[in-house]
Amino acid sequence: MTNHIQQxxxxxxxxxxxxxxxGLGILLCGESYFGYRLYTISAEQEQIKExxxxxxxxxxxxxxxxxxxxxxxxxxxxxxxxxxxxxKQKAALQEQVExxxxxxxxxxxxxxxxxxxxxxxxxxxxxxxxxxDEDELHAMVPTFSKTIITKINSxxxxxxxKGIASSKMDQLEDQTxxxxxxxxxxxxxxxxxxxNVSNIADFDQTVKNKVAxxxxxxxxxxxxxxxxxxxxxxxxxxxxxxxxxxTTLFIMSLLFAFVLLASSITTTIIEVDARIQxxxxxxxxxxxxxxxxxxxxxxxxxxxxxETLIKQPKPDSIMVGALMMIFVxxxxxxRLLGKGLHVWGNDRLAENKVVRYLAFESGKWDMADVxxxxxxxxxxxxNGILKSQxxxxxxxxxxxxxxxxxxxxxxxxxxIFVAYVIFAMVLSYILKRIxxxxxxxxxxxxxxxxxx
Numbered sequence: 001m002t003n004h005i006q007q008x009x010x011x012x013x014x015x016x017x018x019x020x021x022x023g024l025g026i027l028l029c030g031e032s033y034f035g036y037r038l039y040t041i042s043a044e045q046e047q048i049k050e051x052x053x054x055x056x057x058x059x060x061x062x063x064x065x066x067x068x069x070x071x072x073x074x075x076x077x078x079x080x081x082x083x084x085x086x087x088k089q090k091a092a093l094q095e096q097v098e099x100x101x102x103x104x105x106x107x108x109x110x111x112x113x114x115x116x117x118x119x120x121x122x123x124x125x126x127x128x129x130x131x132x133d134e135d136e137l138h139a140m141v142p143t144f145s146k147t148i149i150t151k152i153n154s155x156x157x158x159x160x161x162k163g164i165a166s167s168k169m170d171q172l173e174d175q176t177x178x179x180x181x182x183x184x185x186x187x188x189x190x191x192x193x194x195x196n197v198s199n200i201a202d203f204d205q206t207v208k209n210k211v212a213x214x215x216x217x218x219x220x221x222x223x224x225x226x227x228x229x230x231x232x233x234x235x236x237x238x239x240x241x242x243x244x245x246x247t248t249l250f251i252m253s254l255l256f257a258f259v260l261l262a263s264s265i266t267t268t269i270i271e272v273d274a275r276i277q278x279x280x281x282x283x284x285x286x287x288x289x290x291x292x293x294x295x296x297x298x299x300x301x302x303x304x305x306x307e308t309l310i311k312q313p314k315p316d317s318i319m320v321g322a323l324m325m326i327f328v329x330x331x332x333x334x335r336l337l338g339k340g341l342h343v344w345g346n347d348r349l350a351e352n353k354v355v356r357y358l359a360f361e362s363g364k365w366d367m368a369d370v371x372x373x374x375x376x377x378x379x380x381x382x383n384g385i386l387k388s389q390x391x392x393x394x395x396x397x398x399x400x401x402x403x404x405x406x407x408x409x410x411x412x413x414x415x416i417f418v419a420y421v422i423f424a425m426v427l428s429y430i431l432k433r434i435x436x437x438x439x440x441x442x443x444x445x446x447x448x449x450x451x452x
Contacts, residue, residue: 013244020245024232024252031228031256035263038221038412042267045214046299049273052207053297055191055200060184061293062279071288090149097145105137204292222412225263226419232256233423236430246434247343253427254340258333260420265302265329267413270379272298274386275405282399301413302328302371327367332424334358335366339431363428368421375414383408 061067188200197203232253239245276293300308306329309321338358342350349355383406390404 016242016245017248020235020239020248021252024235024249024256027228027231028252028255028259031225031259034221034224034228035259035416038218038225038263038416039266041214041217041221042301042411042413045211045218046268048207048210048214049271049297049299051191051194052204052211053273053294055188055203056275056292056294058276058293058295060187061290062276064184067290094142094145094149097148098141101141101144102138105134105141109134218412222415225260225416229256229260229419229423233426243434250343250427250430250434251340253423253430254336257336257420257423257427260416260423261329261332261336264413264417264420267416268299268301268304268411269375269413269417270300271407271409271411272296272382272386273407273409274390275407276393277403277405278401280401299411302417324367324371327365328371331362331366332368335362336424336427338362339427343431343435359431366424368417368424372414372418372421375410375417379408379410 188203192198192203195203195206197206236249236253239249274295274297276295277291279290279293281288302324306321306324309317309324312318312321335358338355341352341355342359345355386406386408390406393402393404395402
């Protein structure tokens, strides 16, 4: 009779576990999909921003002699091509020409009127004084000066003068160069082809649009992941009195935690971006401008940080990277595995010393929570330093004006990593509540429902 009563109850429990697995499996698939999409678009965003930082690097901008040469040459070229005298300038130039001509007449007369020794020189002096009137020469100076100014301002003369000035500028431009022009041309051609644009303005706008769209997607996927995990926790609340479902629920929850961990360590967590937003310099009343000059850009995930440290030639960097790999990635994964083996494994496996140590006692070595604080403190420190240093570059002295910008930020990967740490703590708390020392079978969370 007892067996007949137990069989329907067992079937009911089995069906309930299957339904729970199916429901949580759907949520888990959703979380995995959102995590994968978060990883892919985060990598895409990192690549786009890397491309942007290369194209707009200060090396190819403010620090490039070629760029300054081109901009200054354009300004001078426009000044030459647009050259024309105003009435005031013509009057001032005519006055200078008159002064020069009057001075030349005075010097010539003084030279001729000096005491002469030779017969020929004396005859020249006599002829000059007989036929040339110095006052008449001075009276003719204004007419000569006006004729000269008129000739200078004729279209043919202006064209000739502009040609001379332009040729001299071209010679100076050919003699002024550095090694960035060839590299920049090759790089920009490659980037323009990649983004299907033809100039730097279109490139910047395309990148800006892409980054804005990706940023929105990354946060949507991150929130969707957190929503899936939150639903799993809600199920724990609803089924806290169902002891027969807790093993299945706990194992599935561990899978949720694994997905959170994998996504958080591969997705960008911090981004450091410092740039000179604008630099304006006045030359010949014209503006020479540089914009969006990237001083420094780095975008890293936890795995990216570890990889960078391990690839350093310094032993201390390699050691730090290895320790981060062990205590931030490997040990948390082993702890989740140990919890699963303890709850789901047979008595011998569940009570294995290594399994119990990983499940209950290894938390003191888990540095994931320390990493959360460390990343936050790193961001706060770097952000403060960058703001302080960039503020020193801001200036407005009239001819020169610079405006800096700090775009450093924590990324969605950090949000997911914080969620993993909190979720892992919740699972550790749940594990202690549903198990007792040296018992494999899980106990209900509500003490009123513990079988007597």
